Amino acid sequence: MINLTINGTEHELDVDVRTSLLDALRDHLALTGTKKGCDHGQCGACTVLVDGRRINSCLTLAVMHEGDAITTIEGLGTPGNLNPMQEAFLHHDGFQCGYCTPGQIVSATGMLDEVGKGWPSNVSASLDGGTELSDEEISERMSGNLCRCSAYPNIVDAIRTASGKAAKTGESA
Template structure:
């Protein structure tokens, strides 16, 4: 069974016909050739496929494309504006927050979504005072970024990179 859908990815609209079994990740990678989101497990266990889906971070391997007709998707590539890297891109470069780079676009999309969540006052499992806006210290960042695995073991640099961006946003 096939369905016609449209997806807007990094500001560009795509109309496509998909088998209803196609995941959003495979629609991006195999149908549209958009490979910034990666496939690491296909089961929502590693986070490499994370994008911003209608503004919120989401694992695209767990989403069916047909269920997201009309969605607005931002990949890590789309976080750049006019050739200028996003502050998270720059911070990951500055802190060497990656090695092989395969989990990195997902880490960056996840971090972008996570910063917005925290700014909106969303608590995490380690937030102690639910009445106040959470402060993104290292423990909060580690907890909130634990859906994105990195086998190269760049976590301490990832946390340093995100801390720097979080600090600037809250300053």
């Protein structure tokens, strides 16, 4: 038995110690927004936030996350109350087939938090923060999330829009 805090709610699960966090979310809690794409950590469709940091849930075991705050796409917003990143993806058509979209949105949310904390990327001009979200910067930071439909220009536009909304309101995208 393990206890996981997912989207602010405690869940007690009886899982095999070999169960990935992704499989615990989808198969034991019916949180199917997090997708199983490659199951090898290469596509990012399974991205969730653990204590605010982006991870591939297919590469970690559920038992490793007792005491962590796990956020899935379902925890970011609801159909009647979307968060700024979800709104921006809708506004900019940041999806085509939609399979990668939950992972893209969760990853972009975590990425904007990293930028807000001043964490540089491989293409950041400075290691001292103050990073401008250029197309190159966004593409580098989102490189772990693949879109087979190639909706990248719209995804970048959505992230840029959401980053502006978050800066104005002071809330997390």
